[in-house]
Amino acid sequence: MEARRLRISARLEAKRREALGEDPNSHKEQKEEPRKSRKQMEDSRQRLAKLVSDGTQLVTNIQIAADARETQRRADEEELRRLRVEKLDNEAKTSLEKFEDITQKWLSSGTRRVPQELWELLNLQQQQCGRLIEDKNKLIGELQQELKRKDELYVKDLKKQAEDVGLLIERMEEQIRSLTKTFREELLNIEKAFESERRDLLNSNRRKWEEGMEARRGRELEDLTLRMKKVEEYERQLNQLRVQDGEEYNVIKIKLETDVQILQQQLQQMKATYQLNQEKLEYNYQVLKKRDEENTITKSQQKRRITRLQDVLNNLRIKLDKQVKECREQNAAQSDDIQRLAEQCQDLQKKMRHFAAADAKKFHDIWVMNEEEMKGLVHRALEADRIIQEQQLGLPWKTPDLWFMDNVGPLVPQKQKKKSASVLAQEVMASAGSDESLTSSNGQSARLKAGVPGSAEQPSPPFSARTVKRILERVSEESGFLIEAKLKQLLSPLEKDERSLLKLDSIFGALGIEDEDDVYELVDFFLRYKQEDAPGQDDGDTDRSDTSAGDDRPRQGVLIHPNDVVRALRAFVADFHKPSEKLSQSRPAGWEERDSSEDAAYWAEAARVVPESRLRVWDALESALEKYHDVLSGRSQLITETSSLRQQNAELRMLLHQYLNSRINQELEIPPTQMLQMEPQN
Structure with missing residues (x-):
């Protein structure tokens, strides 16, 4: 490498001498022995290059280790x-399998009639539920431990990053001090070596220095380009992994939705099977009733045997009294067990309410903490945008709409209230003979939200007040078994409409009907029950006015037969009481699920506080300021070099003045001043 540098330097020197008209061979003879100044310069350059390389490697080792x-x-x-x-x-x-096992055992409990077996089944179900809750709590504890470990790891990473930054700054400062000291020492040595030949080699050294700096800048530019390519490649790989994870999530979501649809179809099939079994049981009941009539005839023939079996009957009565006594004792013991289990259930509900309140408070605290951090970031971003607009660009700045900054705590969306079933029944009874359609609490026509079980269509027709009134009156007349006997006695002196309203209130409470949607669902179910379940039956009880009461589609006008009201109510209750409602009833008081539909829009609004156009202005301003900084850095370097050259020229003038005014020159035969005067003449 050193020999190659010497050959290149010799060729450049020869070309320069040819351009000036000098003899290249004379310079070669003089170059056979390296000059002291060039040797000192090469040694200094090697030492500085090695020092710079070692310092750069020492500084970049920290970044390489951090990347690894x-x-x-x-x-x-x-x-x-x-x-x-x-x-x-x-x-x-595993939890789904355990839950299905528990649910299946609850269904099989209806076939057991022995109290001991029911008690054992209840204990077994309680143990399985306890194990299921314990598994859930264990998983929650593990996830919380992992979250705590992540927080500790994050704090350690921040400390390590701070240590790396401190070490990086320390090494950079040490490298700067070392380079400064070495540069000064080598510069002093080079100045001493160049004292005898500064005039001839000053331009050459400056040119070599500039070439070295240009090569260094080229190498740094190549390294920067290579690093940018690596960053782009890493970004491309991250985007590819993000897209792949999104596709996997969509596939899993579609599979789970398909499983839910299959389970819903199976549930509808089971409901149809239960309905068929119920009709079979009713048929068997009629057959048994017929047989009972036949047995009545046979009973008269068996009376002759009563005398002969009287003794046997007395013995059986003694045994019966003994068994009744034992059963009473068992019932007392089981009653104590039931009371104890009820107390345990109440304790469990108290714990659930306590944990629900604790979770709600924790969620509120975390929300408030994140919200405060978000507001601080928004203020910083707006302050930076204001400074850029007013100070850097000289444009007026306007405060954007920050409606979300006034919010404190989780969002609470407002819910729309509906009419209760009792209020709707009172309005229907008051609007007797009216043909106007009823309206719901939001001012629109009331329409049904769900169709008949198993049907593909979801009808939502409006119902006239007369139709609803006739259906409710028939339900009130044929559903007296749902009303207590004391209430019937109290209602007897009232008028017909008031008596019907109070009966309907009691019936609604027994059937679980709460709001206007439930009443419309009952009316639609009764109208469809006659059309779909009993299409050939016609009792002559018709309501022709419904076809002209403003319905969207025609009805047959045939109301349900009084004998079919009980069966229709059974079918309606079986379809109306969904598993989700049973689950909501099993929850403790005060348990409410929070509506999080507006959370995403709230946080997204905070993220868009600075528009995309302003961000592009920031990027352009940053690029312009970086270029301006590069220009100022170059000017600073040139000013430093100019000051150094001026100082060197002043020192050379001082040395030349001392040399010309020295006393030893007067003793010479040809003083240097004469030589200087003769050179211009030549």
């Missing part, structure tokens, strides 16, 4: 995420 740690951390995080997802999937499958 970050890569390893991301790989470990991906593996932990995969294990966590597998654990959650396995736990969800």
Whole structure:
């Protein structure tokens, strides 16, 4: 490498001498022995290059180590995420199997009539429920421990990052001090070596210095380009992984939705099977009733045997009294057990309410903390945008609409209230003979939200007041078994409409009908029950006015037969009481699910506080300021070099003045001043 530098330098020097008209061979003879100044310069350059290379490697080692740690951390995080997802999937499958097993045992409890078996089944179900809740709590504890570990790891990473930054700054400062000291020492040595030949080699040294700096800038530019390419490649890989994860999530979501649809179809099939079994049982009941009439005839023939079996009957009565006594004792013991279980259920509900309140408070605190952090970031972003608009660009700045900054705590959307079933029944009874359609609480026509079980269509027709009134009156007349005997005695002196309203209030409470939608669902079910379940039956009880009462589609006008009201009510109750409602009834008082539909829009509004156009202005301003900084840095370097050259020229003038005014020159035969005067003449 050193020999190549010397050959290149010799060729450049020869070309320069040819351009000036000098003899290149004479210079070669003089160059056979390296000059002291060039040797000193080469030694200094090698020492400085080695020092710069070692310092750069020492500084970049910190970044390389940090990149390696970050890569390893991301790989470990991906593996932990995969294990966590597998654990959650396995736990969800296991919990679903246990829940289905518990539900199946509850269904099979209806076939048992012995109290001991029911008590054992209740204990077994309670143990299984306890184990299921314990598994859930254990999984929650593990996830909380993992979250705590992540927080600790995050704090450690911040400390490590601060240490790396401090070490990086320390090494950079040490490198700057070392380079400064070395440059000064080498510059002093080069100045001493160039004292005898500064006039001839000053331009050459400056040109070589500029070439070296240009090569260094080229190498730095190549390194920067290579690093930018690596960053782009890493971004492309991250985007590819993000798209792949999104596709996997969509596939899993579609599979789960398909499973839910299949389970719903199976539930409808089971309901149809239960309805068929109920009709079979009613048929068997009629057959048994017929047989009972036949047995009455046979009973008269068996009276002759009563005398002969009287003794046997007395013995059986003694045994019966003994068994009745034992059963009473068992009932007393089981009553105590039931009371104890009821107290345990109440304690469990208190715990559930306590945990629900604790979770709600924790959610509120976390929300408020994140909201305060978000507001601080928004203020910083707006302050930066204001400074850029007013100070850097000189444009007027207007405060944007910050409606979300006034919110404190989780969002609470307002819910729309509906009419109660009792209020709707009172309005229907008051609007007797009117043909106007009823309206719901929001001012629109009341329409049914659900169709007949198993049907593909979801009808939502309006019903006239007369139609609703006739259906409710028939339900009130044929559903007296749902009303207590004391209430019937109290209602007897009232008028017909008031008596019907009070009866309907009691019937609604027994059937679980609460609001106007439930009443419309009952009316539509009764109208469809006659059309679909009993299409050939016609009792002559018709309501022809419904076809002209403003209905969207024609009705047959045939009301349900009084004998079919009980069966229709059974079918309606079986379809109306959904599992989700039973689940909501089993929840403790005060349990409410929070509506989070507006949370995403709230946080997205905070993220868009600075428009995209302003962000592009920021990027352009940053690029312009960086270029301006480069220009100022170059000017600073040139000013430093100019000051150094001026100082050197002043020192040279001082030395020349001392040399010309020295006393030894007067003793010479040809003083230097004469030589200087003769050179201009030549």
